[in-house]
Amino acid sequence: MHHPPERPSAAQAATPTATGHSLSVRGATKLYDGVAALDNVSLEIRRGSFLTLLGPSGSGKTTLLMTIAGFTRPDSGRLLVDDRDVTDLEPEKRNFGMVFQGYALFPHLTVARNVAFPLRIRGRSRSEIRERVQWALDLVQLGHLAGRYPRQLSGGQQQRVALARALVFEPEVLLLDEPLSALDKTLRADLQWELKDLHRRLGMTFIYVTHDQEEALSMSDEIVIIRNGRVVQKGAPLELYELPQTRFVAGFLGKSNFLSGTVRRDPAGRAMLTAGSVSIHLPDGPSHEGDKVLLAVRPEKIAVAARPPADGRNAVRGALVDWNYYGSTTHCRLDTAFGLFHAQFGTWGSQIDLARGRDMWLVWPKEAGVVVVDDG
Amino acid sequence: MAVAGETVAAPAPPRTRLLGAERVNLVYWALVLVPLVVLVVFYIYPLSRVLLISVTEPRLGFGNYVRIVESTGVRRVIWTTTWICLVTSTLSLVLGYLLAYAILHMRSGWQTWMMVGVLLSFWVSILIRAFAWITLLQTRGLVNNFLLDAGLISQPLALIRNELGVIIGMVHYMVPYAALPLLASMRSIDARLVPAARGLGARPLQGFLYVYLPLSLPGIIAASILVLIFSLGFFVTPALLGGGRVIMLAEYIALQVNETLAWGLGTALASSMLITVFLMLVVLARAVSFRRLFGAA
Ligand SMILES: Nc1ncnc2c1ncn2[C@@H]1O[C@H](COP(=O)(O)OP(=O)(O)OP(=O)(O)O)[C@@H](O)[C@H]1O
Numbered sequence: 001m002h003h004p005p006e007r008p009s010a011a012q013a014a015t016p017t018a019t020g021h022s023l024s025v026r027g028a029t030k031l032y033d034g035v036a037a038l039d040n041v042s043l044e045i046r047r048g049s050f051l052t053l054l055g056p057s058g059s060g061k062t063t064l065l066m067t068i069a070g071f072t073r074p075d076s077g078r079l080l081v082d083d084r085d086v087t088d089l090e091p092e093k094r095n096f097g098m099v100f101q102g103y104a105l106f107p108h109l110t111v112a113r114n115v116a117f118p119l120r121i122r123g124r125s126r127s128e129i130r131e132r133v134q135w136a137l138d139l140v141q142l143g144h145l146a147g148r149y150p151r152q153l154s155g156g157q158q159q160r161v162a163l164a165r166a167l168v169f170e171p172e173v174l175l176l177d178e179p180l181s182a183l184d185k186t187l188r189a190d191l192q193w194e195l196k197d198l199h200r201r202l203g204m205t206f207i208y209v210t211h212d213q214e215e216a217l218s219m220s221d222e223i224v225i226i227r228n229g230r231v232v233q234k235g236a237p238l239e240l241y242e243l244p245q246t247r248f249v250a251g252f253l254g255k256s257n258f259l260s261g262t263v264r265r266d267p268a269g270r271a272m273l274t275a276g277s278v279s280i281h282l283p284d285g286p287s288h289e290g291d292k293v294l295l296a297v298r299p300e301k302i303a304v305a306a307r308p309p310a311d312g313r314n315a316v317r318g319a320l321v322d323w324n325y326y327g328s329t330t331h332c333r334l335d336t337a338f339g340l341f342h343a344q345f346g347t348w349g350s351q352i353d354l355a356r357g358r359d360m361w362l363v364w365p366k367e368a369g370v371v372v373v374d375d376g
Numbered sequence: 377m378a379v380a381g382e383t384v385a386a387p388a389p390p391r392t393r394l395l396g397a398e399r400v401n402l403v404y405w406a407l408v409l410v411p412l413v414v415l416v417v418f419y420i421y422p423l424s425r426v427l428l429i430s431v432t433e434p435r436l437g438f439g440n441y442v443r444i445v446e447s448t449g450v451r452r453v454i455w456t457t458t459w460i461c462l463v464t465s466t467l468s469l470v471l472g473y474l475l476a477y478a479i480l481h482m483r484s485g486w487q488t489w490m491m492v493g494v495l496l497s498f499w500v501s502i503l504i505r506a507f508a509w510i511t512l513l514q515t516r517g518l519v520n521n522f523l524l525d526a527g528l529i530s531q532p533l534a535l536i537r538n539e540l541g542v543i544i545g546m547v548h549y550m551v552p553y554a555a556l557p558l559l560a561s562m563r564s565i566d567a568r569l570v571p572a573a574r575g576l577g578a579r580p581l582q583g584f585l586y587v588y589l590p591l592s593l594p595g596i597i598a599a600s601i602l603v604l605i606f607s608l609g610f611f612v613t614p615a616l617l618g619g620g621r622v623i624m625l626a627e628y629i630a631l632q633v634n635e636t637l638a639w640g641l642g643t644a645l646a647s648s649m650l651i652t653v654f655l656m657l658v659v660l661a662r663a664v665s666f667r668r669l670f671g672a673a
């Protein structure tokens with residue numbers, strides 16, 4: 001491949017710059033026909049971080065992103081970039097890069113001219129435009145397709161052009177609305193790595209919208225879970241996955257089994273969840289006897305065994321309904337006193353004989369459970 | 377090698393299929409021939425007669441075409457026609473563009489009513505419209521009376537019996553013809569592109585100029601050629617609203633044929649016009665393939 005001589009600005013741009021800006025959304029509310037698409041949303045986004053907005057369809061992710069971008073005016077609330085109030089700024093003056101869902105490439109312009117667009121608008125010099133476009137296209141490894149039209153590209157290539165176009169003018173913040181949702185699984189996985197790598201190299205602040213929970217978990221520094229226009233919980237992926245605060249989060253981000261019952265004390269004074277004749281040890285933490293309590297347990301933290309454990313771990317008896325083999329893992333469904341239970345274990349090395357209707361034991365240490373608020 | 381072998385091994389199509397194909401061929405030719413005959417009898421024959429007369433009346437040769445170029449009277453008519461057509465087309469295009477843009481960006485309830493409004497205008501005959509404009513624009517017409525009563529003018533304005541009147545009448549007629557192809561072309565523009573441009577730093581006007589306008593260009597080309605071709609052939613509107621003072625080509629040809637009986641010159645003018653229009657259509661055909669170029673994104 002042909003490499004153009006390194007020029008100062010290109011070299012400077014290629015180095016990690018950590019030029020990201022911090023962003024803060026304060027009490028943003030947006031009503032559509034009296035229904036809140038955003039309901040008093042407040043967020044602090046650290047400079048250079050990769051923040052993901054995650055939520056089910058219609059939860060207000062796009063509305064929030066569009067509010068940040070300036071296309072949607074909030075009914076109330078403020079938006080600050082590095083303590084500068086930009087709430088009333090036109091979208092074109094915010095200097096945010098945006099990758100729309102479906103890419104929104106200009107069909108009448110070639111790849112190079114699409115990428116050059118933000119620079120032409122800013123009246124940059126011809127030579128600078130050429131350099132920057134080359135840099136951006138090399139960044140997404142599309143230098144060889146500069147002369148093509150968008151319709152001559154594959155979905156993944158179009159996505160990368162959209163990315164290059166959003167990056168080329170070194171925006172303060174990059175907003176991405178489900179950029180990978182239209183792609184097939186393999187390509188999506190590839191581009192996830194690429195995006196993450198880009199983020200690390202450029203040091204920009206990324207705000208990323210998705211409703212794919214695995215994508216959110218694997219890419220983000222911080223995840224914000226949105227439901228009905230409200231922030232339900234936010235935190236690092238690990239924190240959110242391990243310590244969900246509500247039933248919704250526990251069920252939306254990964255899978256969970258839910259056990260509801262009343263708090264009781266065993267003779268040793270330890271907190272138990274009791275439902276009917278079954279008792280389960282609760283994880284350590286404050287609890288009051290007689291309270292209603294909801295426990296969430298991840299399927300992969302549950303072991304499936306033929307016999308009850310002897311070491312005092314929690315155990316629930318259930319009849320095997322059926323199972324799915326996924327290659328690396330196997331998922332079982334068992335009918336228990338708490339309803340249908342999901343358990344998941346690595347297939348390799350597993351010693352269990354699976355047979356429909358067979359009685360088995362679901363076993364987990366008490367630390368594996370999380371007490372969550374039942375928000376329906 | 378393997379591919380060639382496979383080709384040889386492929387079974388011949390069964391005979392019944394072949395017979396079926398022959399029958400289809402017959403239907404095909406019948407369907408082609410009937411319109412062909414109609415076309416020859418009603419269009420191509422008369423048209424070739426027109427062409428023939430233009431080079432045989434009053435004597436053999438291109439004398440009539442030479443007269444078109446040489447006669448100052450004819451040149452003035454051509455100039456008037458060109459000028460009025462260009463002004464009409466430009467105005468119709470601008471108004472049609474605004475109309476189409478407005479329709480497309482209305483709330484859907486309004487969209488329907490505006491479309492009905494545009495389509496309704498096709499039902500009103502050109503003659504009735506010309507008379508309607510006369511009642512509105514004449515010396516003692518609605519417009520002048522209103523302006524006089526309001527004290528805005530002291531003398532009635534000359535709104536008809538001149539080029540202004542002809543242009544008003546023609547533009548009024550042509551705007552829907554401009555709006556419809558534009559509407560079709562604008563409809564195919566992805567609504568997110570202008571916001572995308574703004575997200576990349578374009579001001580609203582820049583977004584329009586750099587994204588929307590180029591994407592609607594195929595529609596603009598199609599509409600302008602359609603309108604230009606239509607306006608070249610206007611007869612009733614200039615005759616009525618021009619009050620005999622603004623002679624356009626169609627009226628002039630009619631004059632040659634009906635009054636002065638100069639069939640040679642009339643047909644030569646008609647043929648020249650036909651060729652001009654034909655050339656425009658060639659450009660139009662290119663514009664349409666243009667559209668396909670853009671639409672496929
Ligand atoms: N322009 C609008 N007019 C009226 N209601 C709207 C508008 N835009 C969004 N809404 C409503 O606001 C709510 C949030 O919409 P939004 O597009 O933000 O959801 P989302 O989280 O992006 O969903 P998805 O994952 O399906 O893209 C929805 O109930 C939607 O119907």
Ligand SMILES: [Mg+2]
Binds near residue numbers: 062063
């Ligand atoms: Mg959305």
